[in-house]
Amino acid sequence: MYHPTSRVLTVLELLQARPSITGPELAARLEMDVRTVRRYITHLQDVGIPIEANRSNLTMWRSWRAILWH
Numbered sequence: 001m002y003h004p005t006s007r008v009l010t011v012l013e014l015l016q017a018r019p020s021i022t023g024p025e026l027a028a029r030l031e032m033d034v035r036t037v038r039r040y041i042t043h044l045q046d047v048g049i050p051i052e053a054n055r056s057n058l059t060m061w062r063s064w065r066a067i068l069w070h
Contacts, residue, residue, distance in 0.1 A: 007032075011040045015051065 007030065014026060027034045045051055 008040045008043050011037065012044055012049065020054075 010030060011026060014021060014029060023034045023037050026037045030037065041051055041053070
């Protein structure tokens, strides 16, 4: 069983490693539901980490690092 805090930090690491990643891609990498990924993204945003969501056919998230460097 995974600890939720470590999962949230893993989401952050993946967002920083990949400039743009879709919700389904994150969910597949973490072996969890897309809804759970959205909840973790919200947790990161709630603590002040700027993550941009592009709501198209597949939700794509970009971390602040990706926004600044790309």
